[in-house]
Every structure is written in structure tokens, then in C-alpha cells.
Amino acid sequence: MSTRIIFPSAAPVTVLLDPADDVAVTRAALAAHHLPAGHVTVHPAPAVRSQTLGFDILAALGKPAELPGNWGKEGPPVWNTAAAWILALPVARLLVLRAHLLDAECWSRLLVLRKRTGVHLVAFCHTRRPPAVMRTALRHVEHHTVSTGDAPGHLLDPAPEIAPPRRNGEGRWITVPALAYLAFHQDLPTCRCTPGPAGHPYVPERAYAIDQVVHRLATRTAVPQLAAALAIAVATGASASQLSTVHYSHLDPDATTLTLHDPFRTRRHGFTAGCGTYTVPPWARPFLLAAANLLHLSPRDGSLLAGPQHTLPALTAFAEHCRLRPPQPTPPRRKKKHKAAAPPPVQWYDGILPPTPQRPTYEFGTYEKWLHEAVRHTGLPASRRTSRRTRP
Structure with a gap:
């Protein structure tokens, strides 16, 4: 099999406590998203489940939240696909908002993703202390807990302002x-x-x-x-x-x-x-x-x-x-003017x-x-x- 992947060692998981659920913290986390620099922020959908969280990560990577095709009973390889893109781009830091709402399966998938890609996982916990599910998942994983006041400044540094690319011709052939x-x-x-x-x-x-x-x-x-x-x-x-x-x-x-x-x-x-x-x-x-x-x-x-x-x-x-x-x-020339027809296949x-x-x-x-x-x-x-x- 291919030897292109060498699973890199991952930095300790950072659990960032935000008990006040400060909107400024959420805005700063979203503003820190900068894919060219390898910084990705994921804002999971409400009532998120494992498969949904995987698609949320793909969407944060700039990919459509779908994997077309007939994948059988096992379903599409969402998490493997996310890991493949994280390794290829590459992505160095993954910020996950509302991490205190994730269930045990989501945490299991996230930690496997971290182990495979070496990405620095930053979990935002909008409670006074991490819930039992999070504590259980991180029991055997190197991690540290910080509050928003003590968080390293680079975690929430805003992304550099870059002029958006010109996409005037998105729909043209x-x-x-x-x-x-x-x-x-x-x-x-x-x-x-x-x-x-x-x-x-x-x-x-x-x-x-x-x-x-x-x-x-x-x-x-x-x-x-x-x-x-x-x-x-x-x-x-x-x-x-x-x-x-x-x-x-x-x-x-x-x-x-x-x-x-x-x-x-x-x-x-x-x-x-x-x-x-x-x-x-x-x-x-x-x-x-x-x-x-x-x-x-x-x-x-x-x-x-x-x-x-x-x-x-x-x-x-x-x-x-x-x-x-x-x-x-x-296209054939039209001798008379007709109404605009549908474009040919x-x-x-x-x-x-x-x-x-x-x-x-x-x-x-x-x-x-x-x-x-x-x-x-x-x-x-x-x-x-x-x-x-x-x-x-």
C-alpha cells in the first residue's frame, strides 16, 4: 500500500472553556478560520451526530457536504475523506465550537482524526467544566484545559484580510x-x-x-x-x-x-x-x-x-x-430570430x-x-x- 502517509504526532488537545458563551469569543473563532494558513473552524449543526459532524468538517474545508455515489450499507467514508483532505492541504489546527454538545461517537471520531492527521484539536466548551462525555473521551489523551482569559493569543488571532478572488464567471462554461x-x-x-x-x-x-x-x-x-x-x-x-x-x-x-x-x-x-x-x-x-x-x-x-x-x-x-x-x-446559423432556446447539451x-x-x-x-x-x-x-x- 502507499507509503505517502506518515501519521504525524499530534499536539495535545486544547479544551477552551467559555462558560459565559461570549459571542465575541465565537466571532473570534470564526474569524480565525483561514484555510490557506491551515487554520479551520468548524461550527457543528445543532443535534450533531457523527456522520453530520464529518460533513461539517468537509464543509469547513471548502468541500460540498455530500459524497455522491452508491456506497452500500456502510455509507460514504466521510471521516476518511476529511482526513485525506486535511493531510493533503495541509491543515494544522482544527477549532470545533460547541464541543460540549458532542456525544461519545463524535469524540471517538474526532480523536481518531487527530491521531491520523496530527492536527491540533481545539475544543470549545461553553460550560463551567467539561461534561462527563468529554472527560471520558480525553481520559487517556494528552490535553490541557484553559479559559478564554488564559488562552494563547494565537488561537484566536484573526485571519489576515485578503481580497476575495474574482468569481464573476462562476456560471459560465x-x-x-x-x-x-x-x-x-x-x-x-x-x-x-x-x-x-x-x-x-x-x-x-x-x-x-x-x-x-x-x-x-x-x-x-x-x-x-x-x-x-x-x-x-x-x-x-x-x-x-x-x-x-x-x-x-x-x-x-x-x-x-x-x-x-x-x-x-x-x-x-x-x-x-x-x-x-x-x-x-x-x-x-x-x-x-x-x-x-x-x-x-x-x-x-x-x-x-x-x-x-x-x-x-x-x-x-x-x-x-x-x-x-x-x-x-x-452551432447552426439561425435564419430567423426565435425566442432564446435552452443551451444545447x-x-x-x-x-x-x-x-x-x-x-x-x-x-x-x-x-x-x-x-x-x-x-x-x-x-x-x-x-x-x-x-x-x-x-x-
Whole structure:
């Protein structure tokens, strides 16, 4: 199994007493939430239970409070998923408000999460003394109790003021040419070769707003496999067939390189055919690390980017949920003005097999044509159009 997780030693649990239930303390705890710095504040829902608390933690991590898919009687691995993201981001401090209302199962899950991730757990107890359930849970755990007046100042330091990112285009579609081959499915045989570095064309990130793509991948699913698979498809142009064969051993321990195999050397316009080792861009590494962490925490077969059978939705469906699509056919011209019609469904073209009515071709043009237009519209100098054909 993967050796990417080394359970770090966790700091002692801090029990912070706030018997007056001071609203200023609650506001300070909420203001201390700063995910880029690794500081997360969780405000549990009323009458919280173990599963609900796990979803509250995912929501505090910026993930949707749901895990789509058919997970069977055992239910979705909420706590393992939260631990995988905490390790990958990473998160150093977890503040939990209303901790005196948690039951024994919630405390058991929280302490296991702390042990697996090494996160500093700060439990806010809005009573004069910790309740019996909390005292029992912490009996064999290193902890210390402080009051709001004696609490270290850094626990409730407000997060730095950062201008919110511009999200004016949240609802608009982003055309990502690397997704042109995502829908291609083919049974690929097992390949155990050790390929060299793979080259692929330089795609100007300004052409499709890579920051928007990353934001959507990070906030529109809590399933690491979905986010990681689509991130690699955006970065490399890999097809669904290649992504389904990725083994955890194909990812290096620091998630800086990933090996993709294609023994058939399937031709894809503008991309390198065959097996190759790709450099993972920095923005995609947290997604891959989270997928590797979840695989370690929920052992199954060694498939890194695919969940258990019949559990996860299709990758193309997730791409549409993120409003990402490949280049689309040119819509037919309308001779007369009509009322605004519903937008046409997204066309997924494998780019390899001959076109059929069910599998249309692109009238928009080839990948090379799109790349040429994207480079021209972003204003890159002509020398870069030919010299920067591959990424380092």
C-alpha cells in the first residue's frame, strides 16, 4: 500500500472553556478560520451526530457536504475523506465550537482524526467544566484545559484580510481543449514499462482561466478521486481509459510526477502518444495527494483515480458539473430570430474513432487549430508559439 502517509504526532488537545458563551469569543473563532494558513473552524449543526459532524468538517474545508455515489450499507467514508483532505492541504489546527454538545461517537471520531492527521484539536466548551462525555473521551489523551482569559493569543488571532478572488464567471462554461479525449473509452492492457518524460504542447493558461478551473475542482466535490482525475485530464489531456488504469505506484511520493500508460499508442492530435511520465503542476498536487491518502485510509485495489465499482459518477458528468467542456461544434446559423432556446447539451467527442450521429465530430476544428487561436488571442509573442511546445 502507499507509503505517502506518515501519521504525524499530534499536539495535545486544547479544551477552551467559555462558560459565559461570549459571542465575541465565537466571532473570534470564526474569524480565525483561514484555510490557506491551515487554520479551520468548524461550527457543528445543532443535534450533531457523527456522520453530520464529518460533513461539517468537509464543509469547513471548502468541500460540498455530500459524497455522491452508491456506497452500500456502510455509507460514504466521510471521516476518511476529511482526513485525506486535511493531510493533503495541509491543515494544522482544527477549532470545533460547541464541543460540549458532542456525544461519545463524535469524540471517538474526532480523536481518531487527530491521531491520523496530527492536527491540533481545539475544543470549545461553553460550560463551567467539561461534561462527563468529554472527560471520558480525553481520559487517556494528552490535553490541557484553559479559559478564554488564559488562552494563547494565537488561537484566536484573526485571519489576515485578503481580497476575495474574482468569481464573476462562476456560471459560465470554460472550454478546455485537453478534455477533447476525456470520453474515449478503451480496454488498455496492463503495462509495466518505465517510460521517460512525456512532452505535450504548451497551452496558455490564460486561454481558459486556470485559476477558475482549480477553484471549481476544489469546491464542487469532496471526492478526491473525481477532483484528481479531472485535474490530470486538464493537465495532460489523458483519456478516461488512461485515468482508470492509474495505480498508486505510478505517483511519486511528493506527487510531482505521474506515469500514464497507453500501450496501444493511441493517436491524439496535439498530444504525445504512448506511455509517459508527466510533471504534475503545483495546482494539481493537493488533489492527487488527497486521492492517495484516501486510498491509504480506505484500502482496496491499487487504483488511484477510480473509486470502488459503481460508486462514483462519470467523469464527464463531473466535468459538466464544474462547467468545463471540450471545444464544441459550431452551432447552426439561425435564419430567423426565435425566442432564446435552452443551451444545447455538451458534446463529448473521443477524437479518435470515426464520427457517427451519436458521436459527432468537431466542426470547430482540430486541437492544433484551437491552440493556434488561443495563443494568438492571448497575445504571446510569435517566438513562444513555436519554442514553448512543451512544459518543463
